[in-house]
Amino acid sequence: MAVLENIRKRTTVLILIIGLALFAFVISGVFTSNDFGGAKVGSAVAEVNGESISIDEFRREVENASRRYGPSLSSTQLVNTVYDQQIRKTILDQQIEDLGIEVEADQIVEFVKTTGYAQIPDFLDENGVFNEEVFKATIASWRETDPLRYDDWLLIEKSIIQSAKEQIYFNLVKAGVAATLIEGEHDYKMTNDKVDIQYVRVPFTSIADSTIQVTKEEIEAYVKEHPEDYKQEKARDIRFVYFEEAASAADEKAVQDEITKLLGDSVEYVEESNTTDTIPGFRTTQDMAAFLDRNSDTKYDTIFKPKRDLQGVATDTLIALGVGEIYGPYKEEGFFKVSKLMEKKDEASVKASHILITYAGAERANPDITRTKEEAEARAEELLADAKKEDAQFTALARDNSDGPSAPRGGDLGYFEEGVMADEFNDFCFQNEVGEIGLVETQFGFHVIKVDDKQDLYRIATLTREIEPSEETINTLFTDATKFEMAVLDADKQEFGTIASDNEYTVRPVNKIKEMDENLPGLSSQRGIVQWAFNDDTKNGDIKRFNANNGYVIVQLTKKYEEGLMASEDASATALPKIRKERKAAQIISANSGKSLEDFASANNVTVSTATALTSKSPTLPGAGREALVVGNAFSMNEGDTSTLISGESGVFMVRVTKKEAAPTVDNFSTYANNLKSSAAGRVNGDVFNALKEGADIEDKRATFY
Numbered sequence: 187m188a189v190l191e192n193i194r195k196r197t198t199v200l201i202l203i204i205g206l207a208l209f210a211f212v213i214s215g216v217f218t219s220n221d222f223g224g225a226k227v228g229s230a231v232a233e234v235n236g237e238s239i240s241i242d243e244f245r246r247e248v249e250n251a252s253r254r255y256g257p258s259l260s261s262t263q264l265v266n267t268v269y270d271q272q273i274r275k276t277i278l279d280q281q282i283e284d285l286g287i288e289v290e291a292d293q294i295v296e297f298v299k300t301t302g303y304a305q306i307p308d309f310l311d312e313n314g315v316f317n318e319e320v321f322k323a324t325i326a327s328w329r330e331t332d333p334l335r336y337d338d339w340l341l342i343e344k345s346i347i348q349s350a351k352e353q354i355y356f357n358l359v360k361a362g363v364a365a366t367l368i369e370g371e372h373d374y375k376m377t378n379d380k381v382d383i384q385y386v387r388v389p390f391t392s393i394a395d396s397t398i399q400v401t402k403e404e405i406e407a408y409v410k411e412h413p414e415d416y417k418q419e420k421a422r423d424i425r426f427v428y429f430e431e432a433a434s435a436a437d438e439k440a441v442q443d444e445i446t447k448l449l450g451d452s453v454e455y456v457e458e459s460n461t462t463d464t465i466p467g468f469r470t471t472q473d474m475a476a477f478l479d480r481n482s483d484t485k486y487d488t489i490f491k492p493k494r495d496l497q498g499v500a501t502d503t504l505i506a507l508g509v510g511e512i513y514g515p516y517k518e519e520g521f522f523k524v525s526k527l528m529e530k531k532d533e534a535s536v537k538a539s540h541i542l543i544t545y546a547g548a549e550r551a552n553p554d555i556t557r558t559k560e561e562a563e564a565r566a567e568e569l570l571a572d573a574k575k576e577d578a579q580f581t582a583l584a585r586d587n588s589d590g591p592s593a594p595r596g597g598d599l600g601y602f603e604e605g606v607m608a609d610e611f612n613d614f615c616f617q618n619e620v621g622e623i624g625l626v627e628t629q630f631g632f633h634v635i636k637v638d639d640k641q642d643l644y645r646i647a648t649l650t651r652e653i654e655p656s657e658e659t660i661n662t663l664f665t666d667a668t669k670f671e672m673a674v675l676d677a678d679k680q681e682f683g684t685i686a687s688d689n690e691y692t693v694r695p696v697n698k699i700k701e702m703d704e705n706l707p708g709l710s711s712q713r714g715i716v717q718w719a720f721n722d723d724t725k726n727g728d729i730k731r732f733n734a735n736n737g738y739v740i741v742q743l744t745k746k747y748e749e750g751l752m753a754s755e756d757a758s759a760t761a762l763p764k765i766r767k768e769r770k771a772a773q774i775i776s777a778n779s780g781k782s783l784e785d786f787a788s789a790n791n792v793t794v795s796t797a798t799a800l801t802s803k804s805p806t807l808p809g810a811g812r813e814a815l816v817v818g819n820a821f822s823m824n825e826g827d828t829s830t831l832i833s834g835e836s837g838v839f840m841v842r843v844t845k846k847e848a849a850p851t852v853d854n855f856s857t858y859a860n861n862l863k864s865s866a867a868g869r870v871n872g873d874v875f876n877a878l879k880e881g882a883d884i885e886d887k888r889a890t891f892y
Contacts, residue, residue: 232887235884278878408764409752421700422716423699425683484650528646543587622637
């Protein structure tokens with residue numbers, strides 16, 4: 187807020203600066219400076235300081251966001267993302283309008299130059315450089331010949347204008363950020379003044395919680411004294427029973443039997459010829475791809491893979507098979523599987539590192555390299571000798587000497603198969619053992635190569651069948667859910683848990699659901715349940731059935747929380763420990779008042795500890811943690827002084843200062859002041875918006891529409 191005050195003090199200057207600006211216009215000439223999105227009509231999805239955010243405009247933004255993010259965000263996540271963006275935009279627009287901030291065409295172009303938009307190929311000249319005239323001509327061309335792309339650009343342009351205005355606003359705020367030499371000196375001393383202490387700590391845990399009795403009224407009083415810490419948002423508690431469409435043991439057995447049957451050959455009757463035909467099974471088929479296409483839930487993966495890429499519970503077993511051998515059926519990730527090792531290539535994948543020494547004229551050589559081929563070979567021979575030394579660090583040699591793009595990785599080329607590398611390079615890697623180091627020449631230069639590892643490759647065919655509930659299981663589940671729903675609706679509302687327990691169903695509670703929550707533990711996305719729980723017509727104890735992705739959910743609303751201060755029972759989890767800590771501190775101080783440091787330690791059966799080189803910026807005590815108040819007291823004392831009893835974070839302390847060391851004298855504190863200024867300026871964007879948001883009157887109406 188101090189930053190905003192500096193802005194207010196400079197209001198006259200800002201008005202003069204803004205008054206010199208020309209009327210803003212945009213490249214397209216379609217949007218105006220005061221209204222980017224058209225009139226705000228219809229119902230409001232939110233109000234910010236009395237200004238409405240139209241639901242019509244909001245829905246358009248959600249639709250645009252949906253196109254940008256695709257399926258990566260759920261509908262509720264999109265709504266929440268757009269809501270946060272619109273709240274931010276509205277709050278900042280109000281500030282921007284108050285200051286009269288506008289942007290001109292040249293500012294828009296400059297903004298485009300400094301962003302990724304400057305890399306759009308259509309905006310580049312023949313030299314591949316962003317060109318202002320090409321940029322303007324391209325936009326004009328889109329307007330006439332490509333309306334869809336032009337409309338997309340208008341949305342981008344709208345965002346650019348908004349970003350440019352916000353940038354101007356934050357830059358004005360940053361202009362008011364300063365740090366004096368006195369502040370720089372203070373920061374320097376906080377970092378470099380040091381104090382050594384002896385201290386005694388009697389931890390709060392020395393008094394059992396059970397000995398501190400706290401009443402409901404005392405918790406209520408504490409909450410009222412600390413209202414900012416105990417704000418209650420609108421929330422709901424529910425509990426539910428989930429009837430999941432999961433396969434039964436009989437269903438699993440049936441799937442296992444089906445996949446087992448496919449292992450062997452089968453005989454089919456051919457009516458046309460009145461003969462039988464033998465159909466090869468998984469064990470004997472000669473056309474694995476066709477067999478799996480007909481009989482498996484997954485297709486044949488013909489790619490050879492190393493062990494690290496064969497993820498699954500049976501990997502070690504599969505790579506130990508002989509070619510043609512079968513393993514399974516086995517259960518994995520909701521499937522029954524049978525796997526067959528089709529083919530194996532020994533040491534078919536090599537991992538190598540290299541040091542490339544290239545020369546002028548070599549293929550892909552850096553133009554700045556001037557060494558001759560002979561000089562390159564000589565240098566490579568030197569590095570080969572270094573690499574073969576007993577204490578050699580090949581990674582460091584490659585990082586410091588290689589001309590190849592893999593130098594920052596210590597020359598690491600990763601794993602590769604036969605035929606990927608240049609012939610000479612390939613032959614060395616595949617014909618030598620792991621650990622071998624040698625020198626080869628290719629068209630790229632001279633390579634000092636180290637063979638790091640070799641892997642076998644496997645091609646495995648897997649027949650899979652998903653374990654799914656049968657129709658009989660699904661019908662039974664529906665019947666069970668219906669019976670439970672009817673039972674709890676007919677019974678007293680308090681009997682929900684009892685009836686579930688009698689039927690051996692698990693009741694799952696979910697507490698403090700927020701109005702715009704979407705995911706519920708154990709159910710994933712269930713926006714409908716949340717909306718029902720927050721409906722004004724839904725009362726405590728009400729019960730409703732919902733269809734889930736894989737089954738049915740019988741839900742009961744158990745508690746409503748309205749905005750305001752927390753009730754004592756809701757606040758007790760955090761308020762009770764704080765109240766107890768205050769009581770314990772009072773007890774310890776009362777019982778030890780007037781004692782010396784040594785007597786305080788002796789009376790409480792604790793030792794005198796020491797801490798050295800403490801600073802105000804790092805007020806951490808060994809064995810006690812962060813204790814800013816305790817360390818701060820030490821800095822306020824003279825060397826040799828002993829403090830009174832201090833209530834800290836983890837216990838009651840007494841401190842004796844054994845040494846104070848002032849920071850070395852510095853002639854000028856401008857460096858430290860500038861660091862403070864830079865740090866504060868770096869926080870402006872976030873801190874200013876958070877301050878504006880905290881002070882804004884925001885009415886959230888999302889739940890009315892979503």
